[in-house]
Amino acid sequence: MAPAMITPESSGTNTPTTITATKLTQAGIQHMLPNSNGDLPNLGALDASKMAVTITTAPRTVPEWNGAEAKAQKTCTDHMVTARWTAEEGWDAPEMKPYGPLSIMPSASVLHYATECFEGCKLYRGYDGKLRLFRISRNCARMRNSAERIALPDFEPKELEKMIIALCARDGPKWLPKDRAGCFLYCRPTFIGTDSALGVQRPREALLYVILSCFPDMSSSLATPAPPAMQGKADGKPKSSSGLKLIASREDTIRAWPGGFGYAKLGANYGPTLVAQGEAKARGFDQVLWLYEKENWVTEAGASNFFVVIREKTSGRLQLITAPLTERIILEGVTRASVLELCQSRLAQSQDGVEGLEVVEKRFTMDDLLEADKEGRLVEAFAAGTAFFIAPVALIHFRGKDIEVPTDGGEAGVYTRLVKQWLVNIMYGKESHEWGVVVDEEA
Amino acid sequence: MAPAMITPESSGTNTPTTITATKLTQAGIQHMLPNSNGDLPNLGALDASKMAVTITTAPRTVPEWNGAEAKAQKTCTDHMVTARWTAEEGWDAPEMKPYGPLSIMPSASVLHYATECFEGCKLYRGYDGKLRLFRISRNCARMRNSAERIALPDFEPKELEKMIIALCARDGPKWLPKDRAGCFLYCRPTFIGTDSALGVQRPREALLYVILSCFPDMSSSLATPAPPAMQGKADGKPKSSSGLKLIASREDTIRAWPGGFGYAKLGANYGPTLVAQGEAKARGFDQVLWLYEKENWVTEAGASNFFVVIREKTSGRLQLITAPLTERIILEGVTRASVLELCQSRLAQSQDGVEGLEVVEKRFTMDDLLEADKEGRLVEAFAAGTAFFIAPVALIHFRGKDIEVPTDGGEAGVYTRLVKQWLVNIMYGKESHEWGVVVDEEA
Numbered sequence: 098m099a100p101a102m103i104t105p106e107s108s109g110t111n112t113p114t115t116i117t118a119t120k121l122t123q124a125g126i127q128h129m130l131p132n133s134n135g136d137l138p139n140l141g142a143l144d145a146s147k148m149a150v151t152i153t154t155a156p157r158t159v160p161e162w163n164g165a166e167a168k169a170q171k172t173c174t175d176h177m178v179t180a181r182w183t184a185e186e187g188w189d190a191p192e193m194k195p196y197g198p199l200s201i202m203p204s205a206s207v208l209h210y211a212t213e214c215f216e217g218c219k220l221y222r223g224y225d226g227k228l229r230l231f232r233i234s235r236n237c238a239r240m241r242n243s244a245e246r247i248a249l250p251d252f253e254p255k256e257l258e259k260m261i262i263a264l265c266a267r268d269g270p271k272w273l274p275k276d277r278a279g280c281f282l283y284c285r286p287t288f289i290g291t292d293s294a295l296g297v298q299r300p301r302e303a304l305l306y307v308i309l310s311c312f313p314d315m316s317s318s319l320a321t322p323a324p325p326a327m328q329g330k331a332d333g334k335p336k337s338s339s340g341l342k343l344i345a346s347r348e349d350t351i352r353a354w355p356g357g358f359g360y361a362k363l364g365a366n367y368g369p370t371l372v373a374q375g376e377a378k379a380r381g382f383d384q385v386l387w388l389y390e391k392e393n394w395v396t397e398a399g400a401s402n403f404f405v406v407i408r409e410k411t412s413g414r415l416q417l418i419t420a421p422l423t424e425r426i427i428l429e430g431v432t433r434a435s436v437l438e439l440c441q442s443r444l445a446q447s448q449d450g451v452e453g454l455e456v457v458e459k460r461f462t463m464d465d466l467l468e469a470d471k472e473g474r475l476v477e478a479f480a481a482g483t484a485f486f487i488a489p490v491a492l493i494h495f496r497g498k499d500i501e502v503p504t505d506g507g508e509a510g511v512y513t514r515l516v517k518q519w520l521v522n523i524m525y526g527k528e529s530h531e532w533g534v535v536v537d538e539e540a
Numbered sequence: 541m542a543p544a545m546i547t548p549e550s551s552g553t554n555t556p557t558t559i560t561a562t563k564l565t566q567a568g569i570q571h572m573l574p575n576s577n578g579d580l581p582n583l584g585a586l587d588a589s590k591m592a593v594t595i596t597t598a599p600r601t602v603p604e605w606n607g608a609e610a611k612a613q614k615t616c617t618d619h620m621v622t623a624r625w626t627a628e629e630g631w632d633a634p635e636m637k638p639y640g641p642l643s644i645m646p647s648a649s650v651l652h653y654a655t656e657c658f659e660g661c662k663l664y665r666g667y668d669g670k671l672r673l674f675r676i677s678r679n680c681a682r683m684r685n686s687a688e689r690i691a692l693p694d695f696e697p698k699e700l701e702k703m704i705i706a707l708c709a710r711d712g713p714k715w716l717p718k719d720r721a722g723c724f725l726y727c728r729p730t731f732i733g734t735d736s737a738l739g740v741q742r743p744r745e746a747l748l749y750v751i752l753s754c755f756p757d758m759s760s761s762l763a764t765p766a767p768p769a770m771q772g773k774a775d776g777k778p779k780s781s782s783g784l785k786l787i788a789s790r791e792d793t794i795r796a797w798p799g800g801f802g803y804a805k806l807g808a809n810y811g812p813t814l815v816a817q818g819e820a821k822a823r824g825f826d827q828v829l830w831l832y833e834k835e836n837w838v839t840e841a842g843a844s845n846f847f848v849v850i851r852e853k854t855s856g857r858l859q860l861i862t863a864p865l866t867e868r869i870i871l872e873g874v875t876r877a878s879v880l881e882l883c884q885s886r887l888a889q890s891q892d893g894v895e896g897l898e899v900v901e902k903r904f905t906m907d908d909l910l911e912a913d914k915e916g917r918l919v920e921a922f923a924a925g926t927a928f929f930i931a932p933v934a935l936i937h938f939r940g941k942d943i944e945v946p947t948d949g950g951e952a953g954v955y956t957r958l959v960k961q962w963l964v965n966i967m968y969g970k971e972s973h974e975w976g977v978v979v980d981e982e983a
Contacts, residue, residue, distance in 0.1 A: 169737060170647075170737040170738045170739045171647065171736045171737050171738070173646070173647060177646060196646070198643040198644060198645050198646070199643075199644050199645070199646055199651075200641040200642075200643060201641060201642050201644050202641050202642070203616070203620055203639070203641070203642055203730065203749055203751050204613075204614065204616060204728070204751060204753065206811075207650070207651060207807075208642075208650060208656055208730060208732050208807070209656065209658050209728070209730060209807055209810070210807050210810035210811040210814070211654035211656060211806070211807030211808045211810065211811040211812075212811040212814070213651055213652065213654060213811070215652050245815070246812070246815065247811050247812065247814070247815075248811065248814035248815050248818060283738070285647070285652070285738060287646065287651060287652060289651050290811075293614045294612060294613040294614050295613045295614070295726070295728060295753050295755070296613045296927075297810055297813075297814070297817070297842075297843050297927075298814065298817070298818075299814050299817075299818050306646055308646050308647060310647065310738050312738070348799070349798075349799050350799050351797065351798075351799035351800060354794060354797035354800065355792075355794070356791070356792050356793050356794030357794055357797065357800075357812070358812050363654070363808075363811070363812065364650075364651070364652055364653050364654030364807075364808070364811075365654045365806075365807070365808035365811060365812055367652070367653035367654065367740055368649075368653040368654040368655040368656070368690050368691065368733075368806070368808060369654075369689070369690060369800070369801050369806065369808055370740075371653070371655070371690070371691035371740070371741065371742050372688070372689065372690075372691050374740070374741070374742075375691060375741075375742050399740075400740050484739075484740075
C-alpha cells in the first residue's frame with residue numbers, strides 16, 4: 098500500500114475537512130486517511146449503533162426445514178441490513194428493512210467489473226434453545242481483507258459483526274424457532290461496488306448488506322445419480338455411492354494462482370469455476386478437486402478446503418494434512434482453521450482407542466495421494482467449509498484413475514466423524530466453547 | 541464440453557417439449573440442446589425481431605461533448621435494450637425501454653459469484669454525417685465466448701448485434717447529433733446472472749442488456765500530475781509529460797494465468813486489477829503494464845493490448861510486436877486484430893518515406909525491452925483498445941528503471957500516428973471500409 102497521507106489532494110473541493118474527534122473511533126480515524134483514489138478523508142465510519150429499523154408489514158411464511166423451498170435456496174428471511182458508502186461522505190447509518198430487491202444502475206461497477214466480495218456463515222439453533230453464530234469475528238475480519246483486495250472501502254469488522262447479530266436477533270426467533278434445534282439459517286454478508294460510473298476504476302459508491310437465507314443441509318446432499326445417457330460409460334463414472342465424489346480439475350483449468358486472489362472471498366473466484374463444476378456434475382461427481390501447476394498440487398475441493406489423513410511413509414505416524422496458506426491461493430476457511438486447532442489440541446495423543454495424529458499444513462500432490470492409496474496409507478479425506486460443513490470424501494477421479502477413499506463402511510472415517518461431532522457440539526451448544534457466540538433474541 | 545444430448549433429463553416436468561420448427565433459426569435449434577445443467581432444451585432463442593419498444597416519456601438533455609458530465613461517465617442515453625433468459629423458457633422477447641435502474645435480488649448470482657461479462661464498442665458520428673459501429677460482429681462473437689466461460693447461456697451473436705444496432709438507431713440521432721462529427725458514444729453490452737438462488741451453481745436466470753453511455757475522449761486524457769506529496773520523490777516518478785506512462789506490475793500481482801480466463805471479457809478480470817491501478821495512479825502513472833511469471837513476459841497495458849515497434853537485433857528489420865493469444869491470457873481485442881491486419885496489409889513494404897515492418901505475435905519480456913532501449917532499437921510503443929483507442933506510450937517504469945519510449949517530439953511516433961489515422965478514417969467514414977458498419981438512423 099502507498100504510505101498514508103493526511104493532506105487532501107485532487108479533490109473536487111478546496112475546503113479542508115474538520116475531523117470531529119468525538120464522532121470517530123480509532124477505526125474511524127483510520128478511515129479518514131485518503132484511500133488510493135486520493136480521496137478526501139472519509140467522514141462517516143461504519144457504525145451499527147446508528148442503525149435505523151423498519152419492520153416489514155408483509156411478513157412471510159417460514160418454509161419447512163430442509164424442504165423443497167429451502168433446497169431452492171431462494172427464500173430469505175423478512176429483513177435485511179444494508180449500509181451505503183460513498184467516497185464523499187463515507188458510511189451512511191446502516192438500515193434494517195424489509196427484504197427485497199436492490200435498485201442497481203445498469204452501469205454499476207459490480208455488474209461490469211466484479212467489485213464484490215462476500216462471506217458465508219450460519220446461525221445455529223442449539224439443543225439448549227439458544228441461537229449461536231460460530232467464530233463470526235473471523236468472517237468479519239476476512240470480509241475486510243477481501244474488500245481491500247477488490248478495491249472496496251475499509252470498515253471496522255466489529256461493526257459488521259453487530260449488523261449480522263442484529264439481523265439474526267430480529268429474524269432468528271421466527272425463522273429458526275426453538276423447535277428446530279439442530280437446524281440453521283445461512284447468513285450471507287455481501288459487499289458490492291454500486292458506483293454508476295462506467296470507467297474501470299475504484300468504485301466511489303458501495304453497498305454492504307447482510308441477508309439470512311433458508312438453506313438445505315448440504316452436508317447430507319451428496320452426488321446426484323449420473324444422467325441416464327452417461328450410465329453406460331465406464332470412464333469417469335463414480336463407482337461408490339456414499340461420501341463426496343470428486344473429480345480432479347483438468348490441466349487447462351485452474352482456480353487460483355500466486356499473485357491472483359484465491360485467498361480472498363471474491364465473486365471472481367466463484368463464477369469462473371461454474372463450467373468445470375457443471376461438467377463434473379454432468380458426469381455424476383459432486384465437486385471439482387482443484388489442482389495447481391504441472392506437479393498437480395492439491396488445493397481445494399469445490400468451494401471447500403480439503404483435508405487428508407495419511408500414514409507418513411517413513412515415520413509411520415498418522416498426519417492430518419491440508420494445503421498451506423503461504424502462496425495465497427487457498428481460502429483461509431473458518432472451518433479449516435477450526436479443524437486444525439481442534440485436532441492439534443485434542444488428537445496429539447492417542448486416547449480412547451483413537452490413534453493420535455500430527456497436524457500438518459503442507460503442499461501435497463496427486464502423486465502423493467496415489468502412492469498413499471496404493472500403499473494402503475490413505476486413511477481418510479474430507480472437505481471442510483461452511484456450506485458443505487464436514488463432508489467425507491469417498492472417491493477421487495484423476496485422469497482415468499480412481500482413488501477409493503476409505504469411509505469406514507460407507508459413512509465417514511473416525512477422524513472425519515470426530516471433527517464433525519466436536520464442531521456440531523460447539524455450534525449447537527452441547528459443548529460450551531468461546532467459538533459459539535450466543536445471539537440474544539429479540540422478544 | 542460434454543457431448544450434446546437431446547433427451548430431456550433431471551427436469552422438473554415430464555412433458556416432452558415440442559419443437560416448433562417455424563419458430564427457430566438454426567441457431568435456435570442449437571440452443572435447444574441441453575446445457576451443462578442438464579436442462580430441458582431451451583424453447584426461446586434470442587430473437588431481436590420480437591423486440592417490444594417503449595419510448596421514454598421523460599427524455600433527458602444531452603451533455604456537452606467531452607465535458608464534465610461525460611467525464612463522470614455516469615450518463616447513459618434515453619433508452620436501453622434488455623433480454624431475459626431462464627433455464628425453463630429460454631429467451632424472452634427483447635425489450636427497448638427507458639434507461640433506468642435494474643431491480644436485482646440481493647441473493648442474485650451476479651452480486652456474489654461474478655457471473656458477468658461485457659463488451660465495449662463505440663458508435664461514431666462520421667464526417668459524412670453517418671453513424672457507424674466498428675467491426676461490431678467481432679464484439680458480439682466475443683461476448684458469446686465470454687458467456688460460455690462464465691456459465692451464462694448461449695445466444696446467436698447476430699441477434700445481439702441487432703439489439704445494439706436498434707439502440708444506436710434509436711438514441712444515436714439525438715445523443716450523437718450530426719454536428720458532432722468526429723465524436724462518439726460508448727456502447728456497453730452486458731450479460732449478468734440474475735438467478736436469486738444462493739447456491740454456487742450455473743445461473744438459471746440471466747439478463748442481457750445494452751446501454752449507450754456519454755464517454756470522454758480518453759485517447760487524449762493522459763496522466764494526471766503526481767500528487768503534491770509525491771513530487772519530491774525521485775523513485776518511480778514519471779519524468780515525461782506526454783504519452784501514456786506505464787508502471788510494470790509487481791511480482792506479487794498477476795492479471796491472468798494459463799488455465800484462467802484472461803482471454804474472456806469477464807468482470808472477474810477487471811475488479812481484481814483496481815488496487816494495482818489505484819496505486820499506479822497515486823504514483824502519477826496512467827496504467828499498469830501487466831507482466832507474467834518470473835521471466836516478466838509483457839502482456840497487456842491496463843485494460844488495453846500493448847504493442848511495441850522494435851528493430852530486430854540480428855536482421856535489422858523493424859517489427860511490430862504484440863503478445864500472442866496462444867496461452868489464452870490475453871484479450872483478443874478488436875482494435876488489436878485491426879492493428880495487426882492493417883499493418884500487415886499496408887506496412888509490409890516501405891513507401892512514402894515510411895520504412896516497412898514485419899507484424900509479429902510473439903512473447904517478449906521486460907529484458908527484451910530494456911535491451912532494445914539500451915541499444916537504441918526501441919522505436920515506438922502504444923496501447924490499443926476501445927476505451928483508450930490508440931494511445932502512444934511515453935514511459936515504462938520497471939522496478940527502479942525507466943524506459944523512455946521515443947514519441948517523435950512529444951506526440952506519437954510515425955507508426956502509432958499512421959495506425960490511429962487509418963482507424964479514424966474507417967470509423968468516421970473518411971475511408972469506405974467493410975469494418976465500418978453504417979447504422980440507419982430512425983427518423
